[in-house]
Amino acid sequence: MCNFVFLILFMLEKKTIAYERAVLIGVITKDQDEAKSKEYLDELEFLTYTAGGEVVKRFTQKIDVPNPKTFIGTGKMDEVEQFVKSNDIGSVIFDDELSPSQQKNIERLLKCKIIDRTGLILDIFAQRAKTSYARTQVELAQYQYLLPRLTGLWTHLERQRGGIGMRGPGETEIETDRRIVRDKIALLRKKMVTIDKQMAVQRGNRGALIRVALVGYTNVGKSTLMNVISKSEVFAENKLFATLDTTVRKVVIGNLPFLLSDTVGFIRKLPTQLVDSFKSTLDEVREADLLLHVVDISHPNFEDHIASVNQILSEIKSGDKPTVMVFNKIDAYTHETIDSDDLVTEKTKAHYTLDDWKKTWMNSSAEDVLFISALNKENLDEFKRKVYTVVREIHVTRFPYNNFLYPDYEDLQ
Structure with a gap:
């Protein structure tokens, strides 16, 4: 009987989904009050769960204009850094789109994956795309998003890290990355032109x-x-x-x-x-x-x-x-x-x-x-x-x- 119970518990443990620990960061501005910020973070948490993450904590800051270097202020960034180090956080997810320089600066400070809302949505789309048609659309969007964010992050189209934000086309070295990605975008756009024509014909054949x-x-x-x-x-x-x-x-x-x-x-x-x-x-x-x-x-x-x-x-x-x-x-x-x-x-x-x-x-x-x-x-x-x-x-x-x-x-x- 004990062996049977142990077997059941073992099987249940094997089926348990290992969610990646994440924290969310949002801002309160003159255009986005506290209630609206909370609503957006609620939605961001649902997006994180959909992508396979578990939200451990939220950080918000009242700020007139996002910091051009780190999006949030230095004091709040120090608070986030301490929490990330002491709680084994895998990803820090921002509710707004980060500029490439902001993403690079924040990643250097926090030493973990930095993902913005756009990257998170693209990651979910990469998971959900099943057909060749959908995968082509998602891949094109990912490459367009990654192109200005390549510096120091990628090596030869090999996946270096897994989890949220890391699914997709891969990673390239800095000396060749832009040429490779631009060529890939051009190829995908040509493929999309063909797909557009095929879809137009299908719609036209519906009578x-x-x-x-x-x-x-x-x-x-x-x-x-x-x-x-x-x-x-x-x-x-x-x-x-x-x-x-x-x-x-x-x-x-x-x-x-x-x-x-x-x-x-x-x-x-x-x-x-x-x-x-x-x-x-x-x-x-x-x-x-x-x-x-x-x-x-x-x-x-x-x-x-x-x-x-x-x-x-x-x-x-x-x-x-x-x-x-x-x-x-x-x-x-x-x-x-x-x-x-x-x-x-x-x-x-x-x-x-x-x-x-x-x-x-x-x-x-x-x-x-x-x-x-x-x-x-x-x-x-x-x-x-x-x-x-x-x-x-x-x-x-x-x-x-x-x-x-x-x-x-x-x-x-």
């Missing part, structure tokens, strides 16, 4: 079907919704950027067929390298006839997420497309309550019920707003009715000669 794209912040449940609606098995997980490759499925609601695509999730401070490299992926959004903007309403800052997604949509010239707002995860939504005899506490958004939210700015566009739970399949009939109605309107406008084929949704019942 006259209406195209619908799921867009939204990362980890809002797009893949779960895709699986429910299309009865497919798109990978879905409670981690950021669980889905990297664009998936397209033919969906039929009632008797009306259309194409539904699940795209990569957006995030605040999205690296420009990724926006450029994932041009073909974003073309699925650009060429869509209808956007389903999925929002995690259970997240306390979902309005900021909406603004971030809308900004990126505007940047890729897709902000004016027909859009239906789909507020997901209503099963996980919670709110603070106020006692009826409490005359002091002021009601804020933290106290809003779902009905309260429906009476806010959402009320002005109520016809294009849905509240669902993809996980528990709540309100999916309403979702199908709305999507059918909008897709039908687009189809009838485009092909008026066969509008008799698709009656109103109510007539299908």
